[in-house]
Amino acid sequence: MNARTSRERAAIAAVLSAMALVVLDAGIVNVALPTIGRTFAETPARSLLVVTVYQLALVIGLLPCAHAADRIGYRRLFLSGLIVFSSSSLLCALAPTLPLLVAARFFQGLGGAAIMALGIALLRFALGRDRLGFAIAWNALVVALCSALAPTIGALILSFASWRLLFVSTLPMAAIALAASPSLPVVKTDGAPVDLVGVSLYAGAASCAIMAAELARSTPLIAFGVAVAAIFCGCLLFRRDRTKLAPLVPLDLLAMRPFRNSVVASIFFFTGQSAGLLGLTFYLQLSLGRSATTAGLVIVAWPAGVAVTSRLAGWLADRFETRWICATGGLVFGSGIAGAALWPVGQTVAPLAACALICGIGFGLFQVPNNRTMFLAAPANRSAAAGGLQGTARLTGQTAGALLVTFVVSAAPLSIAPRVAMGLAGLSAVIAAWASWLRTAPPRSREGARRTDHCPALGQRRSVNDGTARRTHWCDSVSLLPCRSACSGQRPNRSLFDSVRVPHTGPLAMGRLEEESMKAFHAAASLACLVLPLSGTPAKAPAVSQAAPAFAVEQVAIGAPVHRTALVIWRPAGLVEANAAGANGKKFPLVVMSHGTGAGPTAHIDTAQALAAAGFIVAAPMHPGDNFQDDSNVGRPEWMANRSHDVSSTIDYMTGEWPSHAQVDGKKVGMFGLSAGATTALISLGGVPDLGRLAPHCAAHPEFVCKIIPPQADPAGAAAPRWTHDPRVAAAVIAAPGLGFLFEPAGLAKVQAPIQLWVGSEDDTVPYETNAAVVRRLLPHSPEFHQVDGAVHLSFLAPCTPESPPQICQDRKGFDRAAFHEEFNRSVVGFFRQHLTGKNVGR
Incomplete structure (x- = not known):
């Protein structure tokens, strides 16, 4: 050994x-x-x-x-x-x-x-x-x-x-x-102080809740008052914890569907287990008149069944999908306790012992894989919180089961009350099996059969203005290609795309923007029907009727020929309608999206759609030299400087040259960025990275960014870049900021705008400690911080479709990207509403 x-x-x-x-x-x-x-x-x-x-x-x-x-x-x-x-x-x-x-x-x-x-x-x-x-x-x-x-x-x-x-x-x-x-x-800890106020609030809420349950039957009015106190303490605790990195009540873990469903299943299963065990004991001694010794001999078959199956369940859980095992365990338990309630007992109680054995087998099949799922759904640094919630779920279920039996015994005759309790226990176990089955079920397509060709059957409306590089297409919350004729199945003219470096990566594909020909548009749209590497099915957005589309999309090319930038624009339907009516008094806030290294303007298509549907104009430039087609600028001294220049050029165009610029509120500009795009946002807000820190850091911490910078690139040895800071940017949402280690305290001292900062707990591409943690610590004002447990770096890209390449869809097992993006987009929209416009966007 x-x-x-x-x-x-x-x-x-x-x-x-x-x-x-x-x-x-x-x-x-x-x-x-x-x-x-x-x-x-x-x-x-x-x-x-x-x-x-x-x-x-x-x-x-x-x-x-x-x-x-x-x-x-x-x-x-x-x-x-x-x-x-x-x-x-x-x-x-x-x-x-x-x-x-x-x-x-x-x-x-x-x-x-x-x-x-x-x-x-x-x-x-x-x-x-x-x-x-x-x-x-x-x-x-x-x-x-x-x-x-x-x-x-x-x-x-x-x-x-x-x-x-x-x-x-x-x-x-x-x-x-x-x-x-x-x-x-010895497990590494964060060294943060214990939240004594939060602990006090939790203790008060839990104590009052238990006291209210104890007093409910004898003194209901007092119980009601105590319950109100419990709710009050709970609400205060929730307000304190909702934006914390590691909240006392693990709301971050409960936001994850596999973990949440495992907790719910555990509560219902232990309710059934407690009610079933008590009901069987009462049935043997009160209804059948058997001795305590006989009851003990019957019930000992229960843990015997657990002992028989626990190690088998562990072996199965390591090899097969746990929802099958847990659901089977719940159904087996339910059948065992239901059999005990319905079996016509004669002279022998052996059938009840057999039913108890079946219950134990079901318990073993359920408990082991359910706990395994619960712990593995939580990131390693939240294992203690997972253990605490697992124990709390067990005690909650056991208490609920005891209260259920107490209520049934007091409300029904003793001749039938134990059987009724066992029947309810079986029902609770079936509910637990159902909750287990749902926890990792693949999400249903929100579009149904309409998504087979990525072209929903909407009204086909398209405007092409000859002599400009502008096209407009009606869109709803489902797709950026509503024109069915664009998905005609014709093979695109690949030479058209080979001649220019323009994105054709998402439901909105771009051909040669300089050529305003219908052929180019159809070729680009046809290719979009075949290739969607950086977009995917958008997260759920408000439903929109065919008569009232949520937003429209157009594509333009801006800048000088030597630095031509492709730009995708999402705009609210209200803006389009105002233009049509000639009413230009209505202004809309602008959000500029900066994609990550190697991506493109449609990488965050679902978030752009959500913002546009909420009344924001969204402009997403494709950074020249740092996109999925051309990475020649990555790692060079001008890399991030050019990116920040692209942002200001985009704002200049949207507020000055864009045909609808009169309806852009230039005083209400926000930024959204992921990874290198997040760093771009920090620079636009006034941040100054120190490129001299790159080489020493990469020597000590060879993380992902160190591997993608070409060896010949020497940012530290070149002349200092000309950073472009843009005071028009008033707020920013940044996710998984890369290159955070390049900032010193003075480098972020001028960043005064409010920031919403997102990180993924399983992000190995851009480690939190050397990037987001540095930014979070050095910002003059604490950002609104969100950690997404189970999320990897690419989890912040739009949800994937079957057509998306596997390499950008590799989330951790059990992580539901589509469900996360629903919450993510709501938070992003809410943040920009708060800091750019208030509640009445565009009014």
């Missing part, structure tokens, strides 16, 4: 021992509640505080512990939780009064929260992504066996010793976990 294997096994032993400690302690104490009540001469209701306070501490502590772990370290907080739990166990055993016992149980629950939140997260770093299913399978097995054995162990200890021994009986496992803890990995 090598050192690495020994270390991995020790890490597994540390985590699983700690998990067993927490689960066993929760189960063995439950059987001692009557004894504890007699010891302190307390009522059963008061004795229940020993359990409810522990559960409250778990709920309050899970997410804050995960939040704190990202700041002070996973292993450090895990060990702290283990020590707090063990110390509190000793205090419980020595407590002279019930209030002191309840207080010790609260701290025990907080220690258990740290263990539960960080256990699987630590194993993810210890074993790696590929073996996470194996670790989760073992964890599920340990939890299931400990849950089943805990009541038996508790009853056994109480048969010969005091209840106080229960709290110290699990300490040997704490010793094992502490002894093996040096093998746990």
